[in-house]
Structure formats: structure tokens, C-alpha cells
Amino acid sequence: MDKDTILFIPGMACSSQIWEGLELLPHYFDCEFADWPTDKMSTWKTLEDCTEWVIEQVKESGASIVIGHSLGGLALLKALEQNAIQVEKAIVIESFLSAPNDFFKQFVGPYASEELEENLHTMFNENRNHFPENFREFIRHQITTKCVDLKKIHNTFFIYGMRGEEDGDKVLEMLPYLQHLNDSNSIGLMPYSGHFPMIEEPQELEEAINEFID
Numbered sequence: 001m002d003k004d005t006i007l008f009i010p011g012m013a014c015s016s017q018i019w020e021g022l023e024l025l026p027h028y029f030d031c032e033f034a035d036w037p038t039d040k041m042s043t044w045k046t047l048e049d050c051t052e053w054v055i056e057q058v059k060e061s062g063a064s065i066v067i068g069h070s071l072g073g074l075a076l077l078k079a080l081e082q083n084a085i086q087v088e089k090a091i092v093i094e095s096f097l098s099a100p101n102d103f104f105k106q107f108v109g110p111y112a113s114e115e116l117e118e119n120l121h122t123m124f125n126e127n128r129n130h131f132p133e134n135f136r137e138f139i140r141h142q143i144t145t146k147c148v149d150l151k152k153i154h155n156t157f158f159i160y161g162m163r164g165e166e167d168g169d170k171v172l173e174m175l176p177y178l179q180h181l182n183d184s185n186s187i188g189l190m191p192y193s194g195h196f197p198m199i200e201e202p203q204e205l206e207e208a209i210n211e212f213i214d
Contacts, residue, residue, distance in 0.1 A: 002030075003028065004030065004088075005031075006025060006032070006063060006067060007032050007034060007057060007063035007067070008033045008067050009072030010035065010036070010070075011071050011072055011195075012036075012071035013123070014123060015035055022198060022202055023203075024206040029065070032063065038130040041132065041135075042132060044131065045132070045134050045138060046138050047078055047138065047139070047143065047147060050074075050135075054075040055084045058087065059085065064087055065089045066085070066087050066089075067090075067209070068092055068093065068095065070195065071139065072095075077092060077150075080154075081148050081149055081150075081152045089156070089157070089212065090153075090156040090157070091156070091157045091159065091212065092157070092158050094161060094195050095158075097143060098143070098145060099140070103165070104195075106195075107121065107195055108120065108196065109162075109191075109193045109194045110192060111192050112194065145177045150177060150178070153185060154185065156184075156185045157185070157186050157209070158181070158185065158188070159190060159197060159208065159209075160175065160187075160189055161192075162190060162192070162193070163192075164191070164192060171189055188208045188212070190208070
């Protein structure tokens with residue numbers, strides 16, 4: 001029996017290497033890992049430009065499940081809202097429809113090593129200039145709840161790192177736009193992760209994703 005395909009889309013200034021810690025999903029699914037088209041991004045100005053690329057990647061892969069991190073997840077949400085792609089399930093990891101507050105700006109969770117945090121910052125600093133400055137300005141200052149109508153999103157799993165905070169309700173209160181989700185969607189919180197649960201808690205993340213997919 002052919003395996004279903006999962007397409008993984010990284011966050012801004014990230015590469016497909018962020019998914020290397022995943023072991024369970026590649027065993028059961030045909031996993032494809034996208035990387036940003038650095039040779040084609042010079043004209044990008046808005047989220048729509050990024051979304052067009054995500055739509056192309058989903059269609060070319062034939063994926064039935066798409067997982068997007070940060071900017072990749074945001075563009076995935078926009079594609080879903082537009083009904084431009086047809087997938088069975090979508091997973092959105094650490095994507096924001098408003099500027100993250102100081103809590104969510106914590107890059108990693110409390111148990112990440114200094115080496116890991118340094119490596120992540122190095123990756124980000126090396127790759128962010130591939131994105132045009134006016135596009136980065138748009139992402140920093142013009143992403144709001146009006147960018148995506150979450151009421152039009154279905155069968156999507158939203159995942160956020162709790163960064164060591166013990167009160168899940170308190171974390172959810174800092175994500176007010178998720179109150180607009182319909183019943184076909186769900187939310188998962190990763191207790192010890194920051195912005196990179198696929199690196200900080202890969203096994204726990206896979207278990208959460210697998211439960212949602214099933």
C-alpha cells in the first residue's frame with residue numbers, strides 16, 4: 001500500500017534541516033521537506049507572494065497532510081482560507097496572527113542547551129537576508145487577525161510551545177485569535193518547547209501529530 005505524503009514547510013529563515021529529529025512520521029509516511037526558493041524570492045512583498053509558493057509546493061507534492069512552521073504555517077493557513085489547496089489535515093506550528101508578545105519571543109524553552117539556541121540563531125541570521133527587506137517589514141508589522149479568517153479553516157491542528165509555563169490556559173489566553181476556531185480544529189501545547197518543538201521535543205511532537213492525524 002502506498003504511503004500518504006506529508007509535506008513539511010519551514011519557518012522564515014529556517015531550512016528543512018529543522019525536521020531532522022523526526023523519526024516516527026518518516027517511518028509511516030512519505031515525507032517531503034520543502035526549502036525556500038531563495039533564487040525566486042527577490043520580488044516577494046506580501047504574505048500572498050509566499051502563499052502562492054506554498055500552494056505550488058502542495059500541488060506538486062500531492063500531499064494529503066501539510067505541516068507548516070511559523071511563516072510556513074501562516075502561508076499554509078492563507079492557502080487553506082482561500083480553498084486553494086485540498087488536503088485532509090494541516091498542522092500549523094508556532095504561527096502568529098499578531099506580533100508575538102515577550103513570552104512567545106523566547107526563542108527556545110527552558111531546557112534547551114546554549115549550543116542549540118546559538119545554532120538556531122546562527123541559522124536564522126544566515127538565512128533571513130534571503131527574504132527581501134520589504135517582505136520582512138510586511139511580516140513584522142502588517143500580519144494581523146484580518147490576514148486570515150480562521151472561521152474558514154478546517155481540520156487543522158495548531159501547536160505552540162509553552163516555554164516552561166505550567167498553566168496551559170494562561171498560554172492560550174495569549175493567543176486570543178484561536179478563539180475563532182471551529183470545532184474541526186484543535187490546539188496542542190508543547191510544555192518545554194519554544195519556537196522549535198520539532199527540535200526541542202521531537203518525540204512528543206510526533207506523538208501529538210500522530211494522534212491528530214489518526
